[in-house]
Amino acid sequence: MKKSRRDFLKICGAAALGTAVPAAADASSAKVFTDNKDFSMLYDSTICVGCKACVTTCKQVNDLATEQGKFDKNNLWDSPEKLDSNTRTIIKLYKESPEKYAFVKKQCMHCAKPSCVSACPVSAMQKSDNGIVFYDKDICIGCRYCLIACPYNIPKFEWEKPIPKIVKCDMCKFTNFKQKGITACAEVCPTDAILFGKRGDLIKIAKKRIKDHPDIYIHHIYGEHEVGGANCIYLAGVDFNKLSFPNLPNPSAAALSENIQHTIYKGFIAPVALYGTLCFVAFRNRKSKKDGDNEQS
Numbered sequence: 001m002k003k004s005r006r007d008f009l010k011i012c013g014a015a016a017l018g019t020a021v022p023a024a025a026d027a028s029s030a031k032v033f034t035d036n037k038d039f040s041m042l043y044d045s046t047i048c049v050g051c052k053a054c055v056t057t058c059k060q061v062n063d064l065a066t067e068q069g070k071f072d073k074n075n076l077w078d079s080p081e082k083l084d085s086n087t088r089t090i091i092k093l094y095k096e097s098p099e100k101y102a103f104v105k106k107q108c109m110h111c112a113k114p115s116c117v118s119a120c121p122v123s124a125m126q127k128s129d130n131g132i133v134f135y136d137k138d139i140c141i142g143c144r145y146c147l148i149a150c151p152y153n154i155p156k157f158e159w160e161k162p163i164p165k166i167v168k169c170d171m172c173k174f175t176n177f178k179q180k181g182i183t184a185c186a187e188v189c190p191t192d193a194i195l196f197g198k199r200g201d202l203i204k205i206a207k208k209r210i211k212d213h214p215d216i217y218i219h220h221i222y223g224e225h226e227v228g229g230a231n232c233i234y235l236a237g238v239d240f241n242k243l244s245f246p247n248l249p250n251p252s253a254a255a256l257s258e259n260i261q262h263t264i265y266k267g268f269i270a271p272v273a274l275y276g277t278l279c280f281v282a283f284r285n286r287k288s289k290k291d292g293d294n295e296q297s
């Protein structure tokens, strides 16, 4: 059962009154890859020309504000420098020398066992059956556990807003994907550096590129296995560490944290029990003080 902010407050209120507790928040539906039905993106850094059409189109399609660059005093350009509350995807430049450089696209990896989903106590972060990890702002209670849990430092918080939301790529689930069956970035990319499709097919394409051009590619498909695999997979011509991808173990720590997190919050029993205990202690202390005052008078 999903819970909204209002439900959350109602439950706390009900606890204060000693009333019944509703059923548990569902455990996440995070899963491992067993078939070819997951939608994915393959980004090939060796093909990307750094035009940033993907960044601009993402903002247009998903109604995100532009960012003023430090160099742009007249605010003529949209110049995000990093992922933030208005930027779901970004292109960064890695440069070793004038001859040796590479572009890299960053966005949510859409992990198979997403830590953000596991950490979220109210299931505001969810993984769809088709592989997309998305966010429900109406359920979110603003705890920001997802920010801490993500091994890629992806989710961002709208610190500047009175009622903030989490911002991250949702593969255009409610916009371009819903209307056209493809992410906006993949649709607009002029060099096909971003391919959109079923994960199994994209893995085959990536393996074939490495096999056909072993001199061009690092022999590693990033996202194939890291923390249980991801729906965004990468090819590159330079070491992934240099492109600021972390070295991560293959098994996901998310499964463990999910069990702990969702057991603690199951039915809100633990928070409600804690709240009830605090109320009891406060009531008892107040009563003791009152009794002491009466004895003195």
Ligand code: SF4
Binding pocket: 107, 108, 109, 110, 111, 114, 115, 116, 117, 133, 149, 150, 151, 152, 153, 154, 155, 168
């Ligand atoms: S990259 Fe981070 S935000 Fe995206 S699914 Fe994985 S854990 Fe969640």
Ligand code: SF4
Binding pocket: 047, 048, 049, 050, 051, 052, 053, 054, 055, 091, 103, 105, 185, 188, 189, 190, 191, 192, 193, 194
């Ligand atoms: S649109 Fe394609 S080529 Fe242009 S920056 Fe994005 S990924 Fe690279």
